[in-house]
Amino acid sequence: MSLQYLKEAVSNDDTEKLIRYVRLHFGDGSEAAGKKEIDKAWIEALKLLLDVPATKREFILQTLAENDAATLAHLFFHLHFYFVERSGEWIHDGRV
Amino acid sequence: MDESKENDSPQLRPGLWATVNERYPGSMITKSDFVPLAKLKKPLSESRLTFVSTAGVQPKGSLPFDTVHPVGDYTFRRVPADSKTEDLEIHQLKYPTVGADKDLNVIFPIERLQELAKEKIIGELAPNFFSFIGYNMNPEMLEEKLAEDIAEAVKVEGSDIALLAPA
Numbered sequence A: 001m002s003l004q005y006l007k008e009a010v011s012n013d014d015t016e017k018l019i020r021y022v023r024l025h026f027g028d029g030s031e032a033a034g035k036k037e038i039d040k041a042w043i044e045a046l047k048l049l050l051d052v053p054a055t056k057r058e059f060i061l062q063t064l065a066e067n068d069a070a071t072l073a074h075l076f077f078h079l080h081f082y083f084v085e086r087s088g089e090w091i092h093d094g095r096v
Numbered sequence B: 001m002d003e004s005k006e007n008d009s010p011q012l013r014p015g016l017w018a019t020v021n022e023r024y025p026g027s028m029i030t031k032s033d034f035v036p037l038a039k040l041k042k043p044l045s046e047s048r049l050t051f052v053s054t055a056g057v058q059p060k061g062s063l064p065f066d067t068v069h070p071v072g073d074y075t076f077r078r079v080p081a082d083s084k085t086e087d088l089e090i091h092q093l094k095y096p097t098v099g100a101d102k103d104l105n106v107i108f109p110i111e112r113l114q115e116l117a118k119e120k121i122i123g124e125l126a127p128n129f130f131s132f133i134g135y136n137m138n139p140e141m142l143e144e145k146l147a148e149d150i151a152e153a154v155k156v157e158g159s160d161i162a163l164l165a166p167a
Helices: A002-011 A015-026 A031-049 A057-066 A069-086 B003-008 B098-102 B110-118 B139-156
Strands: B048-053 B057-059 B077-080 B088-090 B128-131 B161-165
Touching (some): B057 B077, B128 B139
């Protein structure tokens, strides 16, 4: 099973297999595209902070402190797509 | 799929199929038992029909399907069978929606089914159709939770026929 495939990768500490899966997920089947998508999200996030705008750091700390790790992991995936969409270069066929 | 043929398609990106087996290793549900299709017990013109789709179609304002989760979304949405297409929207990432954005019926033929019911070719439509997204990496949850939940919901509404359509 696919999920079992991923869990085995975790058990075997097969990080290459895991990150490849993430890249394929983000790249809709293209590992190169997925890698670029990850870079794109980080670049977009970085650009937003270069002028050191005021941010709601209390909110961030509170969110991190008050939520379980799985919820934060889910949020991490949401944030990826948020910044990719915000970059204006949307490669996916559908929409979130 | 042959790569050259794939590249002829304006809707598929090159290389899309090259990794499909790696992305979904062993994700197909295999059955050792043969499950025959249920026979229709009355004519179509006297039957109540529902529609079950993997298109990710949902009423506007309902909780969007979780298209970002790496393992999938195992929930479904009820789509009232008398919905107007302008009151529906699609949330999914894994198939092209260019055609469906112009005419939802190409992926979710709700108006065609409404017409067939009005013409009495179909007896009637069930109160709701059912929709979910096809990106689900846990076949057990897909079969034992999502499919069971939808089957129960279909049963409660007394449908004689469930029209199934993958996106």
